[in-house]
Amino acid sequence: xxxxxxxxxxxxxxxxxxxxxxxxxxxxxxxxxxxxxxxxxxxxxxxxxxxxxxxxxxxxxxxxxxxxxxxxxxxxxxxxxxxxxxxxxxxxxxxxxxxxxxxxxxxxxxxxxxxxxxxxxxxxxxxxxxxxxxxxxxxxxxxxxxxxxxxxxxxxxxxxxxxxxxxxxxxxxxxxxxxxxxxxxxxxxxxxxxxxxxxxxxxxxxxxxxxxxxxxxxxxxxxxxxxxxxxxxxxxxxxxxxxxxxxxxxxxxxxxxxxxxxxxxxxxxxxxxxxxxxxxxxxxxxxxxxxxxxxxxxxxxxxxxxxxxxxxxxxxxxxxxxxxxxxxxxxxxxxxxxxxxxx
Amino acid sequence: xxxxxxxxxxxxxxxxxxxxxxxxxxxxxxxxxxxxxxxxxxxxxxxxxxxxxxxxxxxxxxxxxxxxxxxxxxxxxxxxxxxxxxxxxxxxxxxxxxxxxxxxxxxxxxxxxxxxxxxxxxxxxxxxxxxxxxxxxxxxxxxxxxxxxxxxxxxxxxxxxxxxxxxxxxxxxxxxxxxxxxxxxxxxxxxxxxxxxxxxxxxxxxxxxxxxxxxxxxxxxxxxxxxxxxxxxxxxxxxxxxxxxxxxxxxxxxxxxxxxxxxxxxxxxxxxxxxxxxxxxxxxxxxxxxxxxxxxxxxxxxxxxxxxxxxxxxxxxxxxxxxxxxxxxxxxxxxxxxxxxxx
Numbered sequence: 001x002x003x004x005x006x007x008x009x010x011x012x013x014x015x016x017x018x019x020x021x022x023x024x025x026x027x028x029x030x031x032x033x034x035x036x037x038x039x040x041x042x043x044x045x046x047x048x049x050x051x052x053x054x055x056x057x058x059x060x061x062x063x064x065x066x067x068x069x070x071x072x073x074x075x076x077x078x079x080x081x082x083x084x085x086x087x088x089x090x091x092x093x094x095x096x097x098x099x100x101x102x103x104x105x106x107x108x109x110x111x112x113x114x115x116x117x118x119x120x121x122x123x124x125x126x127x128x129x130x131x132x133x134x135x136x137x138x139x140x141x142x143x144x145x146x147x148x149x150x151x152x153x154x155x156x157x158x159x160x161x162x163x164x165x166x167x168x169x170x171x172x173x174x175x176x177x178x179x180x181x182x183x184x185x186x187x188x189x190x191x192x193x194x195x196x197x198x199x200x201x202x203x204x205x206x207x208x209x210x211x212x213x214x215x216x217x218x219x220x221x222x223x224x225x226x227x228x229x230x231x232x233x234x235x236x237x238x239x240x241x242x243x244x245x246x247x248x249x250x251x252x253x254x255x256x257x258x259x260x261x262x263x264x265x266x267x268x269x270x271x272x273x274x275x276x277x278x279x280x281x282x283x284x285x286x287x288x289x290x291x292x293x294x295x296x297x298x299x300x301x302x303x304x305x306x307x308x309x310x311x312x313x314x315x316x317x318x319x320x321x322x323x324x325x326x327x328x329x330x331x332x333x334x335x336x337x338x339x340x341x342x343x
Numbered sequence: 344x345x346x347x348x349x350x351x352x353x354x355x356x357x358x359x360x361x362x363x364x365x366x367x368x369x370x371x372x373x374x375x376x377x378x379x380x381x382x383x384x385x386x387x388x389x390x391x392x393x394x395x396x397x398x399x400x401x402x403x404x405x406x407x408x409x410x411x412x413x414x415x416x417x418x419x420x421x422x423x424x425x426x427x428x429x430x431x432x433x434x435x436x437x438x439x440x441x442x443x444x445x446x447x448x449x450x451x452x453x454x455x456x457x458x459x460x461x462x463x464x465x466x467x468x469x470x471x472x473x474x475x476x477x478x479x480x481x482x483x484x485x486x487x488x489x490x491x492x493x494x495x496x497x498x499x500x501x502x503x504x505x506x507x508x509x510x511x512x513x514x515x516x517x518x519x520x521x522x523x524x525x526x527x528x529x530x531x532x533x534x535x536x537x538x539x540x541x542x543x544x545x546x547x548x549x550x551x552x553x554x555x556x557x558x559x560x561x562x563x564x565x566x567x568x569x570x571x572x573x574x575x576x577x578x579x580x581x582x583x584x585x586x587x588x589x590x591x592x593x594x595x596x597x598x599x600x601x602x603x604x605x606x607x608x609x610x611x612x613x614x615x616x617x618x619x620x621x622x623x624x625x626x627x628x629x630x631x632x633x634x635x636x637x638x639x640x641x642x643x644x645x646x647x648x649x650x651x652x653x654x655x656x657x658x659x660x661x662x663x664x665x666x667x668x669x670x671x672x673x674x675x676x677x678x679x680x681x682x683x684x685x686x
Contacts, residue, residue, distance in 0.1 A: 140575030140607035232483030236583025
């Protein structure tokens with residue numbers, strides 16, 4: 001993949017936290033600090049910022065001195081800020097040659113002065129929500145390499161986290177595995193990828209084929225899922241990603257407290273068994289050998305005393321390892337992968 | 344639906360055939376002439392054009408005199424022409440106040456002089472391949488009115504033709520039915536619609552909800568399907584359209600001679616039974632009462648002597664009316680709809 005057809009971000013990063021006051025608006029920055037701390041030199045906090053990612057505080061000059069090549073906007077402009085207060089610092093960073101990386105809905109080019117400052121210094125303005133041009137139509141052709149896709153009973157049930165945790169667990173076991181990003185935070189963590197929900201619908205499967213290209217037969221791509229086949233708003237994205245990924249293995253992600261589908265309150269999420277059955281049915285159209293290898297559950301909403309019992313009961317029911325990746329890691333699922341699919 | 348969020352074309356049309364020499368490049372013009380002759384004043388053929396849609400030949404002044412409000416490009420610029428030879432006539436039409444309607448891949452604004460001529464006369468340049476902005480995310484909420492969606496064992500198996508033929512047959516029987524267009528030719532025939540395969544993937548189901556909005560409880564929307572759940576290139580479009588349409592009824596479209604999936608030669612199309620089963624399984628996520636009411640087969644590739652036997656055998660197999668809509672019309676399917684879903 002090259003820059004004309006997908007994002008390749010320049011690390012190390014300076015994470016910009018602006019003047020945001022609540023952690024909920026800093027999911028991107030927090031994800032980067034958690035999953036790729038080695039790509040981060042520090043955090044830049046403006047006056048009034050109440051967050052702390054536990055990184056060294058730096059201004060722009062210090063960050064450049066420390067090797068930073070990109071300023072990554074790690075927060076959404078909410079929680080008290082319109083983002084207007086950020087303009088001088090973003091301009092300073094661009095003028096001093098840092099690429100500006102954003103996952104905001106608004107366009108970096110609309111920030112007064114930013115385009116001009118970036119042009120003069122040679123810095124790039126990169127919006128990771130914007131899909132690259134020239135994505136081809138999917139061919140469906142079989143390609144070498146193994147692939148795992150995280151799928152869900154709904155949106156926002158831990159598909160990105162699970163893919164990252166699985167990648168880490170596989171690498172720790174000596175399996176050659178690469179996280180493949182399909183959403184904005186994942187792209188910043190991975191340093192590349194395609195925001196598939198921003199791709200024109202005819203090219204979603206093609207984007208999935210690009211994200212996880214042919215590879216060494218024993219190499220695993222661990223692909224971040226999007227949406228759910230059972231979410232009436234986004235199911236098309238999910239099926240295109242499923243067919244283009246041609247996964248050998250699926251991991252189901254689930255939130256046991258989710259009583260309504262996130263964007264569609266008239267709907268209930270499916271059971272894990274039903275979710276597994278339809279995903280396998282559809283996956284086997286492009287990979288007849290697709291199997292399900294485990295379930296990742298976000299148990300944070302359950303009483304601590306009930307979590308292990310919930311996972312054990314579920315595991316007996318679906319006859320697969322069921323873990324909370326945050327609490328337990330993904331080793332039991334890696335065992336299942338190695339047992340059933342070898343390496 | 345209004346102009347800011349979807350296409351509304353101004354009829355009557357003058358159909359522009361350029362200097363194209365082969366009928367295969369005039370599918371759009373031929374479709375309009377077949378399905379909505381009442382919206383057409385005539386055809387404009389340049390020197391060298393070898394086509395004839397059986398419409399009155401007119402120049403631009405004559406067409407305007409006859410009431411034309413739009414020039415519709417009814418051909419693709421192939422079959423000997425690059426389209427460059429069309430430039431003077433398109434400019435003349437725009438200068439004289441005709442909207443220019445195009446389904447070409449290239450942008451009308453790239454035709455030298457056209458934007459300026461259209462601006463001066465107040466004419467619009469409309470590319471029906473371009474999806475409108477401001478399509479909302481689908482809600483999945485149940486809405487009044489009945490809906491039928493044509494789905495297929497592959498792309499290009501007659502989903503548009505079948506939807507048009509079903510609409511005509513229902514109206515002829517006194518059922519209030521409206522054809523809903525999801526592709527460029529369909530949009531030109533209907534005078535409006537959304538090209539769903541050009542919509543950003545997150546909004547495909549939302550586009551489907553817009554195309555077939557709430558309506559009178561006895562009114563039928565007959566929605567043009569796109570792609571196929573079994574086509575690995577475009578299945579995401581198909582599922583988004585299926586979920587957003589919330590169809591009460593599905594009609595399967597099939598080409599018995601299609602041995603390979605159109606864009607994916609490594610794949611074979613599914614049997615009609617398998618196609619029906621997966622489409623119903625997925626449709627019932629947003630409409631638990633969805634049923635299949637018939638099969639439309641393109642029998643043109645079969646020997647004439649075998650066509651009726653093929654349809655009869657198939658009908659016994661799937662226990663549903665099976666027709667070739669071109670040869671037989673869709674009356675048996677309308678009977679099935681009225682029998683099973685009443686009106």
